[in-house]
Amino acid sequence: MSISVSISHQIGKFALDADFSIEEPGITALFGPSGSGKTTIINIIAGLTRPRRGRVQLGDRVLFDHARSINLAIRKRRVGYVFQDARLFPHMSVHDNLYYGAKRNRLKLAASDQQDIIEMLGIHKLLHRQPNNLSGGEKQRVALGRALLANPDVLLLDEPLSALDQARKEEILPYFESLRDQRKLPILYVSHAIDEVARLADQMVVIDNGKTLANGSVFDMLGRTDLAPLAGQFDTGTVLPARVASRDPKAQVSFLDCAGQRIVVPYLGHAINTPVRLHIRARDVMIARTPPAGISANNVIPVTIIRMAGSNNDTLDISLAFGHDLDAIHTGPASDRPSIHARITSWSANRLNLGLHQKVFAVIKSVTVNGHLREQ
Ligand SMILES: Nc1ncnc2c1ncn2[C@@H]1O[C@H](COP(=O)(O)OP(=O)(O)OP(=O)(O)O)[C@@H](O)[C@H]1O
Secondary structure, eight states: OOEEEEEEEEETTEEEEEEEEEOSOSEEEEEOOTTSSHHHHHHHHHTSSOOSEEEEEETTEEEEETTTTEEOOGGGSOEEEEOSSOOOOTTSOHHHHHTHHHHHOSSOOOHHHHHHHHHHTTOGGGTTSOGGGSOHHHHHHHHHHHHHHTOOSEEEEESTTTTSOHHHHHHHHHHHHHHHHHSOOOEEEEOSOHHHHHHHOSEEEEEETTEEEEEEEHHHHTTOGGGGGGHHHHOOEEEEEEEEEEEETTTTEEEEEETTEEEEEEOOOOOTTOEEEEEEEGGGEEEESSOOOSOSOSEEEEEEEEEEEESSSSEEEEEEEESSOHHHHHHSOGGGSOEEEEEEEHHHHHHHTOOTTOEEEEEEOEEEETTEEEEO
């Protein structure tokens, strides 16, 4: 189910011109600074805000088309919306909240699918409770269940974790992961938190000041150093797909294979071949000209400098392709040669006399695996 959004809107002095389409299933993060227009975009998709011009299409259904005077009513859009605060109906039980949208919807889910959703979200024991005595995490799970049981064609999540503390976030994040992996539903996920985006998202739309700056796979977007003006929140880094190659419970380490490169991390407990996501922040990567000896970091990777760009006067963002074989790096398909990023001071780069195409070593200080930071 594809989503295509091409709209213009004006709120006071704020001008929104969003243009993106998502062809792949999975989670798409809408990422950008506060006030950049993320909520307005999903309100437009949901039909809560009517844009001045443009078009919104979901699969083969046109939800809005200014030129053809089409503006589908909210309840006909088949869109599930989860707000920052759960917004459950306080006078209804969890059960009645859950089935509120489903009752009004003619395209009901099969009973077994309904049961699957309730079990996936772990809310079967809450059905007879009232919303006011649920925890924040439980409320959000019920809100997610309510949206899913209405059998939407797309799920819109507006910073669904921002009101929760870290422990409640950790409680609910695995449900989003199951949702991503089990249900073939496109999800638009508004988030400020780059760690959440790196853990959950497949695609990413980067928005700044009402404009869509870039749009693509999260693996590409998080590595784009040219998006550095947003870096304060962006925290430049790299997300890489990997899998568990082997593990040693006695030594308490797991070995991951990431495009042929071995990465050692503290023991994960996952079975061999389990796919995982690595998030390596640029500030956690050091560069050495020769392989350093006698250091505690476990991952020292031969890399070649393929790009150097100033992020501001004092720091440089350096892209490092895996391997020392420059010919393979230049001629091989990009996907065969993943790169990571290092953010170092210009002073360090001068001191090390770093230059383009130089063969160096990346010393990785910590890796986040599936959203969990693994200090080396
Ligand atoms: N009802 C309104 N009246 C006036 N300005 C508004 C209104 N709603 C939104 N805006 C403005 O539109 C811009 C975009 O707001 P929006 O909520 O879409 O941003 P956002 O990226 O979701 O921000 P945040 O991450 O802080 O939630 C902001 O400058 C905001 O102040």
